[in-house]
Amino acid sequence: MSVLLLVRHGQASFGSDDYDALSEIGHEQARVLGRDLAARGVRPDLVVRGELRRHRETAAGILEGLGSGGAEIPVTIDAGWDEFDFDHVLKVHTPSEESRSVMASVGDLPLDRQRAVFQAFFEEATARWTxxxxxxxxxxxxxxxxxxxxxxxxxxxxxxxxxxxxxxxGGPIALAVSHLLAGDASLWDRLNRVAVNTAVTKVISGRSGLHLSAFNAHTHLEHDRSLVTYR
Known part of the structure; x- marks a missing residue:
């Protein structure tokens, strides 16, 4: 039997020149998760990560947080865990008139409001993609x-x-969970929408197949609400 801990990356740098780099909060989220795992006596035998920068930096932060021995845990890369190219999905999409109007002025809005506007446009574009x-x-x-x-x-x-x-x-993890729960991708958009940065989804792999044990667990962040982010 194996225990699979599917971790969404830490907060990326929304609104910066390089989205793929973790923000300061993202780096701290990763270290906090590592420390939480260590405190609970959870030491991964293997780390598998996607090939994106935010995956690499999150894995490094978790291993740092694990403390002694963390650097000795083997890490492998599997690009199958990479996020879909949402920049391309957004560019292909022709927004509604309402979305065009809102997006035209998004640069004048506070960052939190920019994230909300982007999320609405993101969901509109991915609905067409799916x-x-x-x-x-x-x-x-x-x-x-x-x-x-x-x-x-x-x-x-x-x-x-x-x-x-x-x-x-968030996208790959939500898709995997949707298939575990519903046998298809029908829950993908709803699960992806609520994914928290560095949240842990636990899957048990045994003789009878894969079974979901927990989705989007982020109690390691709840001591500091500023660490609970969705984008």
């Missing part, structure tokens, strides 16, 4: 994204027993 009506317009259509993520899930489930910590993104 409905299958324009698959030919996307470099990675939603079915291809699904196949990629579920392939990564199968690979990590086949890994020898122990505790395997996977550092990924």
């Amino acid at each position: 409905d299958g009506s324009a698959d030919h317009e996307y470099v990675e259509p939603f079915p291809a994204f699904t196949a990629r993520v579920m392939g990564a899930m199968e690979r990590v489930a086949e890994t020898a027993g122990g505790t395997i910590l996977v550092v990924s993104s």
